[in-house]
Amino acid sequence: xxxxxxxxxxxxGYGGLTILEKIRALLPQYDYLYLGDNAxxxxxxxxxxxxxxxxxxxVRYLFDAGCPLVILACNTASAKALRTIQQCDLPQIDPTRRxxxxxxxxxxxIDSLSRTKHIGIFGxxxxxxxxxxxxEIEKLYPHVTxxxxxxxxxxxxxxxxxxxxxxxxxxxxxxxxxxLAQDAHIDTILLGCxxxxxxxxKIRRFLPAGITLFPQGKQVADRLQDYLLRHPEMETRLTGGxxxxxxxxxxxxxxxxxxxxxxxxxxxxxxxVMIE
Numbered sequence: 001x002x003x004x005x006x007x008x009x010x011x012x013g014y015g016g017l018t019i020l021e022k023i024r025a026l027l028p029q030y031d032y033l034y035l036g037d038n039a040x041x042x043x044x045x046x047x048x049x050x051x052x053x054x055x056x057x058x059v060r061y062l063f064d065a066g067c068p069l070v071i072l073a074c075n076t077a078s079a080k081a082l083r084t085i086q087q088c089d090l091p092q093i094d095p096t097r098r099x100x101x102x103x104x105x106x107x108x109x110i111d112s113l114s115r116t117k118h119i120g121i122f123g124x125x126x127x128x129x130x131x132x133x134x135x136e137i138e139k140l141y142p143h144v145t146x147x148x149x150x151x152x153x154x155x156x157x158x159x160x161x162x163x164x165x166x167x168x169x170x171x172x173x174x175x176x177x178x179x180l181a182q183d184a185h186i187d188t189i190l191l192g193c194x195x196x197x198x199x200x201x202k203i204r205r206f207l208p209a210g211i212t213l214f215p216q217g218k219q220v221a222d223r224l225q226d227y228l229l230r231h232p233e234m235e236t237r238l239t240g241g242x243x244x245x246x247x248x249x250x251x252x253x254x255x256x257x258x259x260x261x262x263x264x265x266x267x268x269x270x271x272x273v274m275i276e
Contacts, residue, residue, distance in 0.1 A: 005239045006031035008067030010058045013041035013159055015194030016073030017262045019102065022217035023071070024244065026225055032244040035062055036259075037275065039249035042155045043076040044124025044193070051126065055081035056089060057275045059099055061247075068237045071224065072101045075193050076124050079103060079132035098234060102194070103132050105223035106216045110190060111141045113212055118145045118185035122175065122203075123192035125150040133192060147186065149179040151196075158195040161261060168202060176206040188212045198262070246270040 007030050009020045020034055035058055037043075043051050055077040062070050072078045078101030085099050110119060121133055128150040137146050153171045157163045180186060189211060191197060197215040204213060228235040248255035252270040259267040 003239070004031055004066050004241070004243075005068055005237055006033040006066065006243070006245075007238060008032075008059075008062035008065070008070035009034045009073050010037075010055070010062060010070060010077070011035075011072075011074040011194060012037050012043035012054070012077065013155065013195065014038070014258055014262050015155070015158065015196075017259055018194050018197045018215075018217050019071070019073035019220050020244075021263055022221040023224055026218075026221040027228075028242055029240045031239045031241050033062060033065055033067055033247065034244070035247045035273075035275075036255065037249050038255060041159060042124065043074065043080075044126040044155055045152065046076075046126065048080045048130075051076055051080040052084055054275075056085060059085060059089075060093070061273070061275045063093065063097060065247075068097050069234055070097075070099045071220070072099065073194055073220070075102060076126040076130075077101070079127045079130040100224070100227065102216055102220050103136055105220045106190065106192075106214075107133065107136045107140060108223065109219055110137070110188070110214070111144060113214055114144070114188040116185045116187045117141075117143055118183050118187060119147070120179045120183065120186045120189040121146060121148045121192045122151050122154070122179065122189065122196055123148060124155060125152050127192050133190070145183065145185075147179060147183045148192075149175050149182075151175045151193075154199060155193065155195050158198050159258075161258065163198045163202070168199070169205075172199060172202045173206045176203060180208075186211065188214060191215045244269070247273045249273060249275060 082101040128148040252272045256267045256270045
């Protein structure tokens with residue numbers, strides 16, 4: 001790995017694969033190293049301290065594997081751990097490396113999508129409780145009203161490949177109706193968890209016409225491309241072999257099978273690792 005400097009992509013489970021897919025589609029020239037902490041998922045119901053500890057371990061692992069840049073493709077990790085890692089850990093570990101999240105890139109475009117300036121967000125309990133989206137929106141767009149809805153069952157539905165099953169309808173319908181009941185003026189809904197993009201068709205089934213449903217993948221990829229253009233000192237450190245490897249904390253065969261369903265293509269070069 002000494003001559004390999006890939007972009008690291010980290011998620012607590014499989015949802016970050018949807019971010020990886022969009023980034024690779026836009027920036028196929030780089031090497032990528034995906035790390036899923038699947039053995040300890042979900043992060044959404046864990047405390048701030050535990051999420052920070054797990055995320056820091058993953059970032060250190062990716063740094064040790066040669067990544068100069070790591071993307072936290074996990075809303076919970078971005079909400080609960082990113083700022084502390086950026087402000088407290090990076091100066092001690094290596095101030096030339098960078099860790100970026102998915103919340104700020106998502107928010108930068110959200111105002112332009114809404115006519116009413118009333119926006120809803122579906123997220124894990126950890127993301128909603130952290131108020132990270134609300135705080136960032138308040139900084140950039142204080143005129144926007146944000147309503148959050150925690151969906152604790154949605155990640156397990158996706159992780160267990162039940163997201164398209166009839167039984168998922170109840171949990172999706174319940175949270176869609178509850179969110180819209182809180183604010184009748186919502187015209188845009190943000191999917192504040194990378195797993196939720198697999199539920200888009202089912203969510204749309206219960207949404208009134210005229211409401212925009214906004215996943216994160218393309219926007220995160222666009223902002224990463226912009227970041228690399230603005231930071232040539234980072235871009236020149238990245239290797240361009242177009243390779244992609246997958247690391248997981250669960251058995252490699254289990255990850256490969258599930259990841260293939262997410263990406264709709266065979267996933268190879270999977271290795272089980274331990275992070276601590």
